[in-house]
Amino acid sequence: MKFSVAKEKLLEALQQVQNVVSTRTTLPILSNVLLQANEAELHLTTTDLDVGVRGTCEAHVDKAGATTLPARRVFNIIRELPSSEIQIDVDGKNAASIRSGQSFFKILGLPEDEFPPLPKFEDAKVVTMRQKELRDGLRKTSYAISTDETRYVLNGVLFSFKENKVTLVATDGRRLAMAEIELEFPRSHESDLIIPTKAVTELQRLLTDDGDVKVSMSNGQIAFDLNKTLLVSKLIEGNYPNYRQVIPGEAKERVKLEREMFLNSLRRVSLLASDKSHSVKLNFSKNNLDITANTPEVGEAKESLAVPYKGREFSIAFNPEFLMAPLRALTEDEVFLDLIDEMSPGVLKIQTPFLYVLMPMRISS
Amino acid sequence: MWRFCNTVNNFSMDKKCAQLWQRLSAALKPQISADSFKRWFSTVELLEAKDKSITLTVPNNIYQLWIESNYMPALQNAIVVTFGGPRLVKFSAPSLAGVQTSVEDAALVKEASPAPQVEARPAATVPGLNPRNTFESFVVGPNNEIAHAASLAVAQAPARTYNPLFVYGGVGLGKTHLMQAIGQFVWAKRKNMKVLYVSSELFINEFIDAIQHSNLVKFRKRYRQPDLLLIDDIQFLGGKERSQEEFFHTFNTLFDGHKQIVLSSDRPASEISNLEHRLVSRFEWGLTAELQPPDIETRLAILRKKANAMQIKLHEDVFQFLATRIRTNVRRLEGALMRVASFASLSGRELTNETVEHLLKDILQEEGRQSITIEQIQRRVAEHFDVRLADMTSKRRPASIAFPRQVAMYLARELTKASLNEIGDAFGGRDHGTVLHACKLVKKRIAEQDNIRQTISYIDSSLQR
Numbered sequence: 001m002k003f004s005v006a007k008e009k010l011l012e013a014l015q016q017v018q019n020v021v022s023t024r025t026t027l028p029i030l031s032n033v034l035l036q037a038n039e040a041e042l043h044l045t046t047t048d049l050d051v052g053v054r055g056t057c058e059a060h061v062d063k064a065g066a067t068t069l070p071a072r073r074v075f076n077i078i079r080e081l082p083s084s085e086i087q088i089d090v091d092g093k094n095a096a097s098i099r100s101g102q103s104f105f106k107i108l109g110l111p112e113d114e115f116p117p118l119p120k121f122e123d124a125k126v127v128t129m130r131q132k133e134l135r136d137g138l139r140k141t142s143y144a145i146s147t148d149e150t151r152y153v154l155n156g157v158l159f160s161f162k163e164n165k166v167t168l169v170a171t172d173g174r175r176l177a178m179a180e181i182e183l184e185f186p187r188s189h190e191s192d193l194i195i196p197t198k199a200v201t202e203l204q205r206l207l208t209d210d211g212d213v214k215v216s217m218s219n220g221q222i223a224f225d226l227n228k229t230l231l232v233s234k235l236i237e238g239n240y241p242n243y244r245q246v247i248p249g250e251a252k253e254r255v256k257l258e259r260e261m262f263l264n265s266l267r268r269v270s271l272l273a274s275d276k277s278h279s280v281k282l283n284f285s286k287n288n289l290d291i292t293a294n295t296p297e298v299g300e301a302k303e304s305l306a307v308p309y310k311g312r313e314f315s316i317a318f319n320p321e322f323l324m325a326p327l328r329a330l331t332e333d334e335v336f337l338d339l340i341d342e343m344s345p346g347v348l349k350i351q352t353p354f355l356y357v358l359m360p361m362r363i364s365s
Numbered sequence: 366m367w368r369f370c371n372t373v374n375n376f377s378m379d380k381k382c383a384q385l386w387q388r389l390s391a392a393l394k395p396q397i398s399a400d401s402f403k404r405w406f407s408t409v410e411l412l413e414a415k416d417k418s419i420t421l422t423v424p425n426n427i428y429q430l431w432i433e434s435n436y437m438p439a440l441q442n443a444i445v446v447t448f449g450g451p452r453l454v455k456f457s458a459p460s461l462a463g464v465q466t467s468v469e470d471a472a473l474v475k476e477a478s479p480a481p482q483v484e485a486r487p488a489a490t491v492p493g494l495n496p497r498n499t500f501e502s503f504v505v506g507p508n509n510e511i512a513h514a515a516s517l518a519v520a521q522a523p524a525r526t527y528n529p530l531f532v533y534g535g536v537g538l539g540k541t542h543l544m545q546a547i548g549q550f551v552w553a554k555r556k557n558m559k560v561l562y563v564s565s566e567l568f569i570n571e572f573i574d575a576i577q578h579s580n581l582v583k584f585r586k587r588y589r590q591p592d593l594l595l596i597d598d599i600q601f602l603g604g605k606e607r608s609q610e611e612f613f614h615t616f617n618t619l620f621d622g623h624k625q626i627v628l629s630s631d632r633p634a635s636e637i638s639n640l641e642h643r644l645v646s647r648f649e650w651g652l653t654a655e656l657q658p659p660d661i662e663t664r665l666a667i668l669r670k671k672a673n674a675m676q677i678k679l680h681e682d683v684f685q686f687l688a689t690r691i692r693t694n695v696r697r698l699e700g701a702l703m704r705v706a707s708f709a710s711l712s713g714r715e716l717t718n719e720t721v722e723h724l725l726k727d728i729l730q731e732e733g734r735q736s737i738t739i740e741q742i743q744r745r746v747a748e749h750f751d752v753r754l755a756d757m758t759s760k761r762r763p764a765s766i767a768f769p770r771q772v773a774m775y776l777a778r779e780l781t782k783a784s785l786n787e788i789g790d791a792f793g794g795r796d797h798g799t800v801l802h803a804c805k806l807v808k809k810r811i812a813e814q815d816n817i818r819q820t821i822s823y824i825d826s827s828l829q830r
Contacts, residue, residue, distance in 0.1 A: 171430075242427040245404070340400055341400065342398075344400045359434075
C-alpha cells in the first residue's frame with residue numbers, strides 16, 4: 001500500500017487511537033495499529049480485545065492496502081518528523097518505509113489478517129444522542145465508578161434505557177452518582193447495559209460538544225459512532241444493583257450552596273485532613289456553615305461560609321475527595337445539599353436531573 | 366446450641382433465627398441512624414447461623430453492596446454482642462452476580478450467571494506472594510479455624526478488627542499461607558491499599574544495608590508507608606537489638622496511623638528468646654492465634670482437596686495411610702502426596718502400603734524425628750561410648766569424654782529442632798559457638814574416617830527406631 005498524508009492529520013488520528021493499546025499485552029499484534037488505506041481515506045484501528053477504536057484521516061492514496069505497525073513507535077516517529085508531508089510505502093512483507101523531508105524510517109509490521117477485527121453490529125438497536133449530552137452525563141458520573149476488581153459489575157457505568165430517558169449510574173458502595181438524559185427511543189430498545197471503565201474513559205476523551213453520536217447495541221457489545229471515530233466495547237455481563245434503593249427519602253434540611261465557593265473552601269480545609277481519618281466536618285448553624293479538619297500533632301483548618309440555613313444546628317462529616325469530585329464535575333453556580341442526620345447520607349442535587357448520594361463518616365469525638 | 370439456627374423451608378426464618386435476628390437488630394440499631402436501619406435492615410432476615418458464619422437474606426444485591434461497604438463494623442459489633450464472637454457474614458439474594466465478594470460463595474456466583482470470572486483477569490499480585498496461597502485453597506479445621514477467621518476478618522476490614530494479628534505455629538502449618546492469603550485478598554479488593562509482604566530476615570538485611578549505605582530514609586519510607594504490613598517469621602528478630610529498635614518505631618508509626626500489621630512466628634511472642642519486652646507486649650496487643658497440627662479428619666480433607674485440585678486419583682487407602690502416618694506438618698503431607706501421585710502415574714504400578722512406605726521412607730523418618738529429645742540422644746551416645754550421662758554436661762575435657770559429647774551435640778543438631786543456644790544449654794550451659802564448633806568437627810571426622818561415619822550412622826538409626 002502507498003499513500004501520502006499531512007503530518008497534523010495523521011498525528012491527530014494516531015492520538016485518538018493510542019490510549020486503547022494496552023502496555024502489558026501478551027499478543028504482539030495488539031501493540032500494533034491497523035492501517036487501512038483506500039480511496040481517499042486512511043483508517044487506523046487499535047484494540048485490547050475489550051475496547052477498540054477506529055479513527056479516520058484524509059490521505060492521498062496511491063495504492064490501497066492494509067498492514068499493522070507498532071502503535072507507540074509509529075506515533076513517536078510521526079511526532080518528530082520534520083516536514084508536514086509524509087509518504088508511507090508498505091511492501092508485501094509488511095515493512096513500512098516512512099519518508100518526510102530528509103528523514104527516512106523503515107518499520108517492520110505484522111500482516112493485517114492477524115489483527116482481530118472489530119465486532120460486527122448486525123440486528124443492533126440504534127439510538128442517536130447529542131454528543132454534548134452524553135459527555136456531560138459521563139462527566140457527572142464517571143468519577144464514582146468503583147475500582148474494586150472483585151465487584152466487577154460496578155467497574156463501569158450503568159446505562160439504563162427506559163421510558164424515553166437514559167439514566168447513567170456509577171457507584172462504589174460509598175457514594176452513588178446518577179444523571180439523566182432525555183431521549184426518544186422505541187420500547188423495543190429498552191435495556192440496561194454496563195459500559196466498562198476503560199470505554200467510558202476513552203469515550204470521554206473522544207466526545208466533543210458538537211454533533212451527534214450514534215449508539216449501537218447488540219450481543220454484549222456497544223458501539224459509539226462519532227462520525228470520524230468509532231469506539232467499540234464489550235459490555236460487562238451481570239446485573240447492576242438496584243440503585244434506587246440507595247436514594248434517601250425526604251430530606252430534613254436542604255441547604256443551597258454556591259458551588260465554586262464551597263469547592264474552594266473544601267479544597268483548602270482538606271489540606272489539614274489527616275491521612276488516617278480522611279474527613280472534613282461540616283457544621284451547620286444559623287445562616288452559617290463551618291468547614292473544619294484536623295490532623296493530630298499537625299494542626300487544624302477552618303473556614304466559615306455564609307449560607308441560607310434556618311434549621312437545627314448539626315454536624316456531619318464527609319470524605320473530602322468524595323465531596324469535591326462531583327463539585328468539580330458540575331458546572332452549575334448553585335448546588336443543593338439535602339441532609340437528614342449525621343449518620344445518614346447526604347445528597348447533592350442541582351436544578352436538572354442529577355443526584356449524588358454520599359455516605360457520611362463517623363465524627364470522632 | 367442456642368446459637369445455631371437454620372431455615373426450615375426456603376423463605377421463612379425459623380423461630381430460633383427470628384429470635385437471634387431480634388437480638389442482632391437490637392444491638393445494631395443504636396449504632397446507626399433510624400433512617401439507615403429502616404432502609405437497609407428492616408427487610409433483612411437471618412437465614413442461618415453457624416459457628417463460623419451467619420447468612421442474611423436480602424431483597425436484592427444492592428443491599429449486600431451497601432451493607433458491606435458501610436455497615437460492617439457496626440454489624441460485627443452487634444454480632445459479637447449477640448453471638449459472643451465475630452462471624453463471617455454471608456448474603457443470600459435472588460441475584461448476586463457481580464456484587465458478590467464473599468470468598469466462600471464464589472462458587473454460587475459461577476452458577477448464577479455467565480460470570481466473566483471465567484475469563485481470568487491476570488491480576489498483578491504483590492511481589493513475594495505465591496498466587497496459590499489464597500483463602501480458597503486453605504483447608505479449615507478445628508486446628509486453625511480461629512486463625513483463619515481472624516485472618517479473614519482482618520482481610521475484609523484491615524485495621525478495623527484485630528491489630529496487630531499475631532499468628533504462630535510450627536513448621537508447615539500454614540502461617541505463610543494465611544498471611545499471603547490476607548495480602549492477596551486485600552490487594553485484589555482494594556487497589557489503592559499498599560500491601561507489603563516480607564520475611565523478618567529481609568527486614569533485618571535491608572535495615573543493615575540501609576545503615577551501611579546511609580539510606581535509612583528510603584528504608585523507613587518503604588516500611589512505614591504500607592497500609593498492610595505482613596512480616597513472616599518475626600522470631601528472627603530475637604537477639605537483634607538494633608533491628609528490634611527499628612521495628613519498634615516502624616510498628617508504632619504504622620499502628621498509630623491505623624495501618625494493619627500481621628505477624629507470624631514459630632512460637633508465641635512471649636517465648637521468643639531475647640525479644641524486648643515492649644515488642645512482646647505490642648505483639649500481644651491485638652489478637653494472637655495459634656495454628657496447631659491438624660487432626661486426622663482435617664489431614665484427610667487437605668489431601669482430598671489437593672488431590673482434587675491437581676486431578677490426582679488415588680485409592681482411599683493411600684489417603685488414609687498418608688493421613689495416619691504424617692501428622693505434624695502439612696507441607697510434608699502435601700509433599701508426600703505429590704511423590705506418591707507422581708510415582709503412581711509414572712510407574713503405573715499398584716500402590717500397596719509397602720511401596721508407599723518405601724517411597725516415603727525419608728519423609729516418614731522425618732516424622733519420627735519430631736519425638737527425639739536431646740536427653741534421649743545424650744543417653745544413647747553415652748551408652749554407646751561407655752561414658753556417664755553426667756559427662757555429657759560436665760566440663761571435663763579429655764578426648765574420651767569430649768568427643769562423645771561433641772557427637773551428641775552433632776546429633777542433637779541433626780535430629781531435633783533445637784537451636785544452638787538450646788543445645789548449648791542442654792549440655793551444661795555451653796555457648797552456642799561451642800556447639801557449632803562441635804558440629805563442624807564431627808562432620809569433618811565423618812568425612813575423613815570411615816569408622817566414625819559408621820558409628821554415628823549406627824547411633825542415628827538406633828535413635829530413629
